[in-house]
Amino acid sequence: MHLGVSRSGALDAFALQLGNLALGNCRSSAGIEILRGEIHVRSEQDSWIAVSGTHMDAAVYGVSGNIRDTLRAGSPIALLQGELLRLRNRRATGCAYLTVGGGIDCPPVLGSCSTDLAAGFGGLDGRALRRGDRIVAGALSPSQQSMLQATCKPCAPYSLREVSPDTMLRALPGPEFEQASALFGEHFWRTRFIVSPQANRMGARLVPSKQRDHLPRQEGAGMLASHAVAPGTVQLPSQAEAIVLLADAQTTGGYPRIAQVIAADLWKIVQLPAGSEVHFQAVDLAAAAQALAGRNSGLARAEIAVQHRQRRIAGTSQP
Amino acid sequence: MARPTDNSPLTASILQPGRHGMSVDGARIYRFGETGIVLELDKTLPKGQQRSQAAITSLGSMLRRTLCGEASRGDIQCATAAVHDIVPADGNLTVFFDPDKLHVAALCKQVATAWCSIDSENAVIHGRRHRLAVQYGGEFGPDLASLAGELSLGTDELVARHLQGCYTVCFIGFQPGFAYLEGLHTSLHAPRRISPRRRVAPNSLAIGGPYTAIYPFASPGGWHIIGRYLPGQNPLFDPNRPQSALLQPGDTVCFEHIC
Numbered sequence: 001m002h003l004g005v006s007r008s009g010a011l012d013a014f015a016l017q018l019g020n021l022a023l024g025n026c027r028s029s030a031g032i033e034i035l036r037g038e039i040h041v042r043s044e045q046d047s048w049i050a051v052s053g054t055h056m057d058a059a060v061y062g063v064s065g066n067i068r069d070t071l072r073a074g075s076p077i078a079l080l081q082g083e084l085l086r087l088r089n090r091r092a093t094g095c096a097y098l099t100v101g102g103g104i105d106c107p108p109v110l111g112s113c114s115t116d117l118a119a120g121f122g123g124l125d126g127r128a129l130r131r132g133d134r135i136v137a138g139a140l141s142p143s144q145q146s147m148l149q150a151t152c153k154p155c156a157p158y159s160l161r162e163v164s165p166d167t168m169l170r171a172l173p174g175p176e177f178e179q180a181s182a183l184f185g186e187h188f189w190r191t192r193f194i195v196s197p198q199a200n201r202m203g204a205r206l207v208p209s210k211q212r213d214h215l216p217r218q219e220g221a222g223m224l225a226s227h228a229v230a231p232g233t234v235q236l237p238s239q240a241e242a243i244v245l246l247a248d249a250q251t252t253g254g255y256p257r258i259a260q261v262i263a264a265d266l267w268k269i270v271q272l273p274a275g276s277e278v279h280f281q282a283v284d285l286a287a288a289a290q291a292l293a294g295r296n297s298g299l300a301r302a303e304i305a306v307q308h309r310q311r312r313i314a315g316t317s318q319p
Numbered sequence: 320m321a322r323p324t325d326n327s328p329l330t331a332s333i334l335q336p337g338r339h340g341m342s343v344d345g346a347r348i349y350r351f352g353e354t355g356i357v358l359e360l361d362k363t364l365p366k367g368q369q370r371s372q373a374a375i376t377s378l379g380s381m382l383r384r385t386l387c388g389e390a391s392r393g394d395i396q397c398a399t400a401a402v403h404d405i406v407p408a409d410g411n412l413t414v415f416f417d418p419d420k421l422h423v424a425a426l427c428k429q430v431a432t433a434w435c436s437i438d439s440e441n442a443v444i445h446g447r448r449h450r451l452a453v454q455y456g457g458e459f460g461p462d463l464a465s466l467a468g469e470l471s472l473g474t475d476e477l478v479a480r481h482l483q484g485c486y487t488v489c490f491i492g493f494q495p496g497f498a499y500l501e502g503l504h505t506s507l508h509a510p511r512r513i514s515p516r517r518r519v520a521p522n523s524l525a526i527g528g529p530y531t532a533i534y535p536f537a538s539p540g541g542w543h544i545i546g547r548y549l550p551g552q553n554p555l556f557d558p559n560r561p562q563s564a565l566l567q568p569g570d571t572v573c574f575e576h577i578c
Contacts, residue, residue, distance in 0.1 A: 001404045001406045001415070002379070002404060002405055002406050002407065002491065003491055003495055003496060003556075003563055003564045004491045004492050004493060004494050004495045004496055004497050004556075004564065005495045005558075005563075109558045109559070110558050110563065116495070118494070118536060118538060119494065119495045119535075119536045119556065120536070121558045122558070172352055172353065174351070174352070175349060175351055175357065225408070225409035225410050225411065226408045226409040226490070226492055226499075227357065227359075227408045227409065227411045227413065228351075228355070228357070228406035228408055228411075228413035228415075228492075230352065230354070230355065230415065232352060233352070250492065250493050250494070251406060251491075251492050251493070252406070252408045252409075252490070252492030252493060257351065260351070260352035260353070262353060263353055263354075285350075285353065288353050289353070289418065292353070
């Protein structure tokens with residue numbers, strides 16, 4: 001970020017990690033983020049895939065053109081040579097991840113496989129995927145291979161459970177919070193916001209749900225010297241909206257840092273459908289740490305379960 | 320992994336977010352969210368006692384050495400498992416860290432020690448000098464004439480004053496490699512445009528507030544576009560170069576007008 005480069009990466013990092021874990025991949029393997037529309041992937045060789053994140057209509061079509069199987073989130077499935085995977089975000093909301101056994105093979109730029117769309121580097125030529133692109137999967141480890149083969153006949157006997165988002169965004173007061181008036185503070189935590197459809201990878205926009213809930217004017221807003229901001233930072237550029245910064249946010253900004261959505265809750269803004277009513281709830285650092293530990297322990301349990309499965313299968317294949 | 324603990328009362332004030340923090344030699348250190356601490360210059364001090372942006376720049380390079388290990392051989396080396404980033408900005412510097420791997424109190428102590436060891440007056444910055452070729456006006460500088468009008472200057476006079484300046488890189492932000500250059504003649508300071516442009520062309524040379532800068536990439540932007548940088552073999556940002564950003568905090572920049 002000291003170079004002005006956004007953090008980038010998955011909007012819902014938990015979901016991407018879950019998708020990787022389902023396949024026995026390293027948690028931080030690259031995946032494909034799908035925000036809207038439909039994606040069709042034809043496999044040039046036998047491979048393993050998983051889908052996680054928001055609900056998608058997901059189906060594998062056999063070489064004959066008929067549906068061979070449908071996918072559940074967090075379950076690995078084989079995509080055989082010549083087969084077609086169709087993913088459709090019917091509700092056009094949230095984001096989903098397509099992960100591939102062995103991860104996606106892509107050269108890291110500045111230590112990351114993420115794509116910086118604005119500056120045009122990283123990922124595949126620094127741009128969003130388009131028709132005709134070829135994705136190369138990394139190699140499966142032998143234990144991954146045997147685990148997936150043992151689990152996925154006929155298909156997906158296990159699936160890692162995902163949490164659905166609730167509408168409470170826990171947040172720490174930001175550095176400029178206490179400079180605002182007491183009235184403002186009280187008002188901010190009480191206000192109900194609607195998730196606006198105007199959102200992108202840089203930030204999500206929230207508007208007060210009632211006209212009369214316009215936020216009181218802040219003293220000295222917009223006159224602050226630039227300082228670092230991060231995903232989760234809540235800014236109020238006007239009285240009628242709050243912006244929550246996301247993965248591709250700028251690295252510095254001059255709006256007051258009113259609050260910081262905690263790491264355990266930031267994904268909710270991305271996964272909630274536009275029109276959802278949300279509110280911020282003040283918490284302290286201990287609560288934030290506890291919430292994050294809870295979220296991570298869920299993933300850790302999933303990781304252990306998958307590793308256990310790998311070991312058991314490796315054990316049974318021993319002569 | 321067990322969370323490291325430190326219960327010293329000195330650091331109790333920075334354990335919760337908020338701007339109180341702790342005072343240290345012309346600055347305050349305070350918590351920002353779960354993963355950040357900020358050192359910010361105290362602007363309420365009398366002018367003579369205020370510390371400078373140069374001190375922030377020195378602190379940035381010093382922390383990069385002490386917190387991130389060896390002198391950074393490349394840009395990626397600036398991140399470790401415990402310290403994710405060190406981001407200098409306008410009179411402040413933020414360290415992003417992993418609170419499970421590094422106790423906030425220990426980190427604050429390290430930042431405070433580094434800060435106190437910097438001699439403001441002699442904050443020596445071994446910056447590089449750059450001479451950047453630019454073209455003013457015409458299709459490349461759509462706001463040159465209107466800005467000159469706003470400032471009650473002729474366009475030639477505006478260009479001459481801009482060319483005379485020798486600028487220092489204050490900090491990098493907004494876009495990859497976007498360097499805020501200070502040293503703009505006060506007669507050229509100008510508030511942002513009333514309506515921001517939807518798209519500013521890459522390499523646009525601009526004026527905004529007390530700064531001048533070049534946009535490395537296309538983006539929406541509200542500054543006055545007065546010309547364009549001719550990058551030749553030296554793009555402002557190239558992620559595949561050992562040093563991705565051409566301009567680094569503390570570097571000096573002069574412009575050369577190519578007709």
